[in-house]
Amino acid sequence: MTETNSTSTVEVRVEFKPGILDPEAASIEKSLGLLGIPEVAHVATARVYRLQFSGVSHAEAERLAARAVDRLLANPVIHRVTISPARGG
């Protein structure tokens, strides 16, 4: 139990599944063209949640992050989720 007093930081990345409309990305694509950057062929957006856990092991932090995704952070119908250890976390 040496890890239980440590801090573990997990990053949850939430993207749209292929084929799901990403209206913010579409708006950015259009705006960048109007702003004189037409070389941008495609834009996609993602949301990152950096969750810092205290008093749990890293494995437990990943398990709790997955539960947070299921309960709050993503919609499995439209989102693709990646859970990974945070940089510097």
Added chain:
Amino acid sequence: MTETNSTSTVEVRVEFKPGILDPEAASIEKSLGLLGIPEVAHVATARVYRLQFSGVSHAEAERLAARAVDRLLANPVIHRVTISPARGG
């Protein structure tokens, strides 16, 4: 000019600077506690924009991404921005 027909994908990550209020993160922190995951000590959010460029070199793509950040994607007063090559891009 071997690179000019290629596709370069750049990721722009926009976070709040330290000390700037992140209301979505604060709401998530509170909600996760109410949902039975009180081990989450701190939450931060970030927005990722994945920009796919066509017909430009990778160096040019990073330069254009920096211009997109200045013109549209971030507010230098409150945001910290990281521009990096995309995974698989």
